Structures are given as C-alpha cells and as structure tokens.
Amino acid sequence: MAHDPEAATDKPSALAADRRKLLLGLGIAAGGALVSSLVSERSLAVEDKTAERQVTDAPSSNRADVEQRVPFYGVHQAGIVTPRPANGMVVAFDVIADTPADFDKMLRKLTERIVFLTQGGQPPSLDRKLPPADSGILGPEVFSDNLTITVGLGDSIFENRPWLKHLKPKCLQKMTQFTNDALVAELCHGDLSLQFCANSADTNIHALRDILKNLPEYLVPRWKQEGNVPTILPDSDGHVQSARNFLGFRDGSANPHSSNEALMDEIVWVGQGDGEPEWAIGGTYQAVRIIRNFVERWDRTPLGEQERIFGRRKMSGAPMDGKTENDAPDYAKDPDGKVTRLDAHIRLANPRTPETQKNLILRRPFNYSNGVTKNGQLDQGLLFIVYQADLDRGFIAVQTRLSGEPLEEYIKPIGGGYFYVLPGARESGDYLGRKLAEAAAAGPPT
Amino acid sequence: MKPHFLAATALAAALGYAGMAYAEDEDSKLVEPLAAYKSYVADHTEKLLENTTKFTAAVNAGDIAKAKALFAPTRMDYESIEPIAELFSDLDHTIDSRADDFEGKEKDPKFSGFHRIEYGLWTENSTKGLEPYATQLLADVKDLNHRIENLTFPPETVVGGAAALMEEVAATKISGEEDRYSHTDLWDFKANFDGSKKIYDLVKPLIEKDNADFVKKVDENFKVVDDTLAKYKTADGYELYDKLSDEDRKVLAAKVNVLATELSTLRGKLGLN
Numbered sequence: 001m002a003h004d005p006e007a008a009t010d011k012p013s014a015l016a017a018d019r020r021k022l023l024l025g026l027g028i029a030a031g032g033a034l035v036s037s038l039v040s041e042r043s044l045a046v047e048d049k050t051a052e053r054q055v056t057d058a059p060s061s062n063r064a065d066v067e068q069r070v071p072f073y074g075v076h077q078a079g080i081v082t083p084r085p086a087n088g089m090v091v092a093f094d095v096i097a098d099t100p101a102d103f104d105k106m107l108r109k110l111t112e113r114i115v116f117l118t119q120g121g122q123p124p125s126l127d128r129k130l131p132p133a134d135s136g137i138l139g140p141e142v143f144s145d146n147l148t149i150t151v152g153l154g155d156s157i158f159e160n161r162p163w164l165k166h167l168k169p170k171c172l173q174k175m176t177q178f179t180n181d182a183l184v185a186e187l188c189h190g191d192l193s194l195q196f197c198a199n200s201a202d203t204n205i206h207a208l209r210d211i212l213k214n215l216p217e218y219l220v221p222r223w224k225q226e227g228n229v230p231t232i233l234p235d236s237d238g239h240v241q242s243a244r245n246f247l248g249f250r251d252g253s254a255n256p257h258s259s260n261e262a263l264m265d266e267i268v269w270v271g272q273g274d275g276e277p278e279w280a281i282g283g284t285y286q287a288v289r290i291i292r293n294f295v296e297r298w299d300r301t302p303l304g305e306q307e308r309i310f311g312r313r314k315m316s317g318a319p320m321d322g323k324t325e326n327d328a329p330d331y332a333k334d335p336d337g338k339v340t341r342l343d344a345h346i347r348l349a350n351p352r353t354p355e356t357q358k359n360l361i362l363r364r365p366f367n368y369s370n371g372v373t374k375n376g377q378l379d380q381g382l383l384f385i386v387y388q389a390d391l392d393r394g395f396i397a398v399q400t401r402l403s404g405e406p407l408e409e410y411i412k413p414i415g416g417g418y419f420y421v422l423p424g425a426r427e428s429g430d431y432l433g434r435k436l437a438e439a440a441a442a443g444p445p446t
Numbered sequence: 447m448k449p450h451f452l453a454a455t456a457l458a459a460a461l462g463y464a465g466m467a468y469a470e471d472e473d474s475k476l477v478e479p480l481a482a483y484k485s486y487v488a489d490h491t492e493k494l495l496e497n498t499t500k501f502t503a504a505v506n507a508g509d510i511a512k513a514k515a516l517f518a519p520t521r522m523d524y525e526s527i528e529p530i531a532e533l534f535s536d537l538d539h540t541i542d543s544r545a546d547d548f549e550g551k552e553k554d555p556k557f558s559g560f561h562r563i564e565y566g567l568w569t570e571n572s573t574k575g576l577e578p579y580a581t582q583l584l585a586d587v588k589d590l591n592h593r594i595e596n597l598t599f600p601p602e603t604v605v606g607g608a609a610a611l612m613e614e615v616a617a618t619k620i621s622g623e624e625d626r627y628s629h630t631d632l633w634d635f636k637a638n639f640d641g642s643k644k645i646y647d648l649v650k651p652l653i654e655k656d657n658a659d660f661v662k663k664v665d666e667n668f669k670v671v672d673d674t675l676a677k678y679k680t681a682d683g684y685e686l687y688d689k690l691s692d693e694d695r696k697v698l699a700a701k702v703n704v705l706a707t708e709l710s711t712l713r714g715k716l717g718l719n
C-alpha cells in the first residue's frame with residue numbers, strides 16, 4: 001500500500017496527545033501528582049526537544065551550512081583552491097559529441113546546470129502527468145550547500161576527435177601504470193571528469209542526477225567514486241588541525257597554502273608563458289587516483305613502523321623532528337635518514353631541496369569506504385585528487401619518486417585518470433570551455 | 447510489419463475500449479493506435495509460439511546446431527512485446543529471467559526459460575537435461591499467448607511501454623549481460639528498439655503537431671540507433687555482442703538514455719496519467 005506522507009506527519013502529535021490523556025488519567029488517580037507531572041513534561045519539552053523526537057525524524061541541518069555558496073564565475077573554476085567541504089565525489093564520463101557544434105552545446109548546457117546547482121534555486125514545477133524536472137531529493141528548494149562542480153577534460157576527448165586534437169594541452173596524456181598500480185580498466189580514464197564537493201553527500205548525488213537527466217545525449221558515466229573528509233573538533237584556541245585519512249594519519253599538513261594567490265599561480269594555475277594553448281590559460285591539471293588501503297594489515301603494524309613509513313607522528317601529525325603538524329622537517333640536518341627515513345613517504349614526496357621546489361602540488365583528497373572485497377577485507381582507501389600547473393613536473397614526478405616506497409605494502413592504486421580542468425567562466429553569459437569550443441569550431445591552423 | 451489500421455475500428459469495438467472507465471473523450475483518440483498495437487502484439491505472440499515450438503522441438507531432439515540457430519530469432523518476438531509480456535510477471539519470470547535473478551545462479555533449480563536453455567546449449571554445449579525446461583517454456587508461451595488474447599490493453603502500459611523498453615535496455619542490456627552465453631544481444635536490442643518505435647510511431651500522429659521538437663529529436667535518435675545496429679547486420683541476423691565496438695556501445699548507451707528521457711514524456715503528452 002502507498003505510504004501517505006501527509007498523513008504520517010500528523011502521527012507524532014496524535015501520539016503525544018494520547019500520551020497526555022494517559023498522563024491526565026494517571027494524574028487524576030494519583031491526585032497531587034497531576035500538576036507536577038504535567039509541568040515537568042512541558043519543561044522537558046522546552047529544554048530538550050530530542051526527548052520527543054521520533055526514530056525517523058530527520059537529523060537537522062542548519063541554515064548557515066545549506067546556504068553556503070561558492071561563487072561560480074571567475075578566472076578559475078571553483079573546487080580547486082576552495083577549502084574542501086565534508087563530501088567529495090569524482091565521476092568520469094565518456095562524451096558523445098562528434099562535431100564542434102555538439103561539443104559547444106554540451107559545454108553550454110553543462111555550464112547552465114552547474115550554475116543552477118551551485119548557486120541554488122527552485123526547479124520549475126511541471127504538469128503532474130510528466131516526469132518532474134528535478135529528482136526532488138533535496139526538496140522543493142535546491143540549496144547551494146557549498147557545492148562546487150569542477151569540469152576537466154581527459155586525453156581521449158582530444159585524441160579521438162580530429163577537430164580537437166590540435167588543441168590538446170601539452171602535458172595531457174593517458175594515465176599509465178606505475179610500478180605498484182593494479183589498474184582496473186573500468187575505473188580508469190574518461191573523456192570528461194566532474195568533481196563534486198558539498199557539505200552533504202546528498203547534494204553531490206542530487207547534482208549528479210540532475211546532470212545525467214539533463215545531458216543524456218552527451219554524457220555516459222564511466223566510473224564514480226565518492227569520499228568524505230571527517231569533520232574535526234577545533235582546538236581550544238580555535239585552530240583546526242588536519243583531518244585524518246583511513247590510515248589514521250593527518251592528511252594535508254604540508255600542503256601548499258591555497259589562500260596564497262601568488263603561490264597558487266605558481267603551483268596550480270596555468271598562465272601565460274607556460275607554453276599551453278591560449279584557451280587553457282587559467283586552467284590546471286587534475287590527477288585523480290583511487291588508491292585502496294589495506295587497512296586490516298595497517299592496523300596490525302606497529303605504531304613505530306607506521307610513523308617511520310610516513311615520516312610523521314601519528315597522533316600529532318608532527319614531523320619526526322618537530323612538535324606540531326605545522327613544523328617543517330629539516331632534512332639537511334639528517335642526511336642519512338636517522339630521524340626521518342630517506343624512503344619515508346613525506347621525504348620522497350617532497351625532499352624539500354631547491355631542485356624539487358618545482359614538483360610542488362596541491363592535494364585535495366577524500367577518504368572512501370566502499371564495501372567488502374572477495375577476500376573479506378574492507379574496501380577502503382583514498383580518493384586522491386591533486387592539482388598542478390604542469391602534470392609531468394607535478395604528480396608524475398612525485399609519484400615516480402614515490403615508486404618503491406615502503407608505504408606500497410599497504411596501498412594499491414586501482415583507478416583514476418588525468419584531466420585538464422577548464423579555465424573559469426568569467427561572467428554571466430560566458431560558459432566553461434568557451435574559448436576551446438570557439439577554437440575547435442574555427443578548425444586547425446592551415 | 448505493417449500496422450493494421452484497417453482492422454482498428456472493428457477491433458476496438460470488439461475489445462470494448464469504449465466501455466472502459468478511462469475511455470473518456472480524451473482517450474478516444476487512442477482507440478485506433480491501441481487496436482493497432484494489439485494486433486501488432488498478436489502477430490508477435492503468434493510467431494513467438496510458432497518459433498518456440500520449433501526451437502523446443504530442436505532441443506528435445508538433441509539437435510544442438512538447430513536449437514542454437516533458432517534461439518536468437520525466437521527471442522526477438524518476445525523482446526519486441528516485452529511491455530505487454532511483462533504484465534504477467536509470473537510468466538516473465540519463468541520465460542525470461544537470468545541466472546542473476548537466483549541466489550544459486552546457473553545451478554539454481556528455479557532458473558528456467560530461454561536463458562537456462564541458452565546456458566545449456568552454449569556453456570555446456572549439450573541438450574542433456576534441457577527437456578524439462580523446453581517443455582515448460584513451450585507451455586509458458588502457450589499460456590502467455592492465451593492470456594494476451596484475453597487482455598484489455600491498459601493505455602498507460604502501452605504508451606509507457608515505449609519508454610519502458612528503453613529503460614530495460616539502459617538498465618540491463620547495454621553491458622551485454624542478457625544473452626551472456628550466446629552473445630546474441632544485438633538481436634534483442636533490435637527487437638526492443640523496434641517494439642519501442644512501434645508504439646511511438648502509432649501515437650506520433652496524435653502529438654506531432656504540438657510537439658515538433660520532440661518528434662524531431664526522437665526520430666533522429668531512433669535513426670542513429672538503427673544506423674548503428676545496421677552496421678552489425680549479417681545475412682541471417684546480427685553479429686555477436688563482442689563485435690560491438692566500444693565507440694558504438696557508448697553511442698547506443700547515450701541514445702538509449704535520450705530516448706528513455708524523451709519517451710518518458712509520451713504518456714503525459716497524450717494526457718495519460
């Protein structure tokens with residue numbers, strides 16, 4: 001039988017009324033107890049609403065969170081130097097667009113949906129005889145909820161289209177296998193990537209469903225991975241330390257400061273003079289890796305060993321020669337790796353020498369937890385997302401240096417891909433990838 | 447096959463549409479297409495019975511080669527009328543369920559019908575032990591035939607069937623999991639698309655005038671699907687599913703989704719709930 005939601009909302013109050021009657025009856029029987037029992041019930045209700053709550057009453061959110069809005073228009077896309085909200089998701093797609101005109105239409109439509117979804121609003125209401133315009137999973141009003149949707153293009157979208165090929169960014173390439181990888185074909189690559197980030201996981205899912213419903217002729221999903229960042233209780237002084245990954249270590253401590261614009265221009269954003277096609281200026285390279293963690297084995301590894309593998313203390317996140325997670329390790333004083341092992345994750349990832357400055361990258365990962373493997377182990381890991389102005393000097397150089405690190409015993413990259421994140425749409429009327437679409441329509445130089 | 451417009455009015459009267467609760471003025475325009483659809487379905491169930499009789503006879507005679515050759519063409523008549531066939535969920539279950547529908551997969555004693563026989567013919571390369579399934583399949587198809595004859599076609603189901611067929615393909619067929627032992631999925635695709643297009647074509651005259659963009663988009667997408675499938679046509683049917691290129695599989699997936707999206711508005715456009 002159909003469940004009538006209108007009727008159901010009446011239920012709690014009806015039950016409460018019954019209970020009051022019951023109390024009243026008891027009260028009369030108990031004489032003087034009547035007044036006190038009613039009073040105490042009422043004051044309880046005021047002080048502690050949770051006592052009256054029913055099992056399926058919704059967990060409540062707050063207006064400040066759901067109305068959090070990240071501006072869409074700008075030189076760069078949002079979702080890269082934007083502070084990570086609690087929930088993230090990457091979806092890669094195959095794109096059906098055989099002509100520059102189709103490609104252009106897709107970009108316009110995609111931009112239109114992203115603007116609506118990230119800025120919020122009310123979906124149109126249609127005739128009841130038609131499927132509704134919106135999935136409805138967020139209710140009649142779509143709140144912005146801190147949502148960002150970041151669009152990237154993969155190597156294959158350029159390679160497989162003669163009218164796009166000459167416009168491919170110079171470092172864009174198909175992800176290839178590193179020594180420790182066990183790549184699963186169905187979890188790799190794609191013509192287009194969408195990174196969704198929002199305060200709630202439902203906002204991400206809603207956005208994905210909206211895009212699928214509105215662009216069925218252009219986008220066929222290829223793989224998807226959701227993840228989250230644990231929320232962290234601030235210290236007594238209000239400082240929030242880095243969140244932990246599923247190996248229990250703080251993740252993000254030594255990330256370059258994303259609020260430092262000059263630094264981001266250097267590390268993350270492609271600029272004039274980087275030798276990239278004109279349309280690509282203001283964009284960045286995105287490397288996504290789905291990295292499984294063997295958490296059972298990790299939990300059976302001595303703490304000292306865990307810390308040596310990363311080169312940091314587990315609880316504080318401090319480097320081996322420091323006190324807090326913000327302290328910088330001094331490798332110059334430790335040339336033989338007596339304090340921080342030479343093959344420690346952080347030392348290989350960033351040796352902190354003048355020559356390796358050019359390899360700095362901006363990490364923006366999420367933890368994921370999927371289910372159980374055939375072997376009866378937890379399928380958990382890191383949805384590793386990293387941004388850089390030069391893919392070869394960034395992710396690929398760092399990952400190459402990390403190959404063979406002791407951490408490999410505990411991790412297995414199984415999927416992901418490389419994408420070029422389009423520059424931002426400047427203002428209303430502009431759309432993501434406009435310059436690329438225009439260049440594609442103009443045809444290759446003769 | 448040609449629509450049976452001539453017979454439509456007579457059939458409608460015979461089927462008693464005018465007396466149905468939903469057959470208000472709004473719906474009277476549907477009488478003709480519904481009658482035409484009913485006769486389309488009747489043709490297919492008749493052919494299904496004919497072919498199933500031959501197919502199961504081949505199985506029972508232990509003629510593997512003949513049984514294999516008849517498997518895909520026989521299924522097509524079922525797949526093209528799936529929106530109606532599925533109304534009888536008990537029969538759909540015994541005729542067309544897959545190993546995935548059972549906890550014990552292929553070895554599950556309840557696994558029966560076309561795909562159980564397909565499993566025997568291709569994976570076990572034998573007709574041994576298939577007789578009971580063949581006998582039951584033929585009985586089920588006869589039963590289906592009989593039930594469809596006596597069915598008053600619900601207009602929502604018929605019109606909604608155009609989208610439902612696309613949803614079927616989108617959810618469970620694009621991956622090639624339907625005919626996983628014989629890899630004859632492209633035959634099923636063809637039948638599903640034809641079945642969907644048949645319904646759409648029958649009601650198209652009713653909506654064409656007010657929905658030019660819709661009609662254009664649906665026609666275009668059906669055409670791409672047709673052209674794509676045509677590339678895989680062979681003398682007596684279709685190539686095996688493994689031959690379908692990744693590129694074409696993606697195109698089909700996208701077109702199926704577009705058609706499912708567009709055709710989902712067909713009922714509403716005709717004023718049906």
Ligand code: HEM
Pocket residue numbers: 245247249250251252253254255289291292293310312345346347349350361381382384395398399402411
């Ligand atoms: C599951 C896989 C991984 C885990 C669990 C992990 C964990 C960590 C942890 C705990 C830190 C120290 C805290 C911090 O600075 O954030 C760290 C630092 C770092 N990781 Fe990873 N990481 C993983 C994969 C990678 C990959 C694939 C790369 C790049 C190819 C990478 C690059 C870095 C870099 C550059 C640093 C900062 C080093 C520094 O500047 O001192 N990590 N990682």
Ligand SMILES: [Cu+2]
Pocket residue numbers: 525528542624
């Ligand atoms: Cu089927």
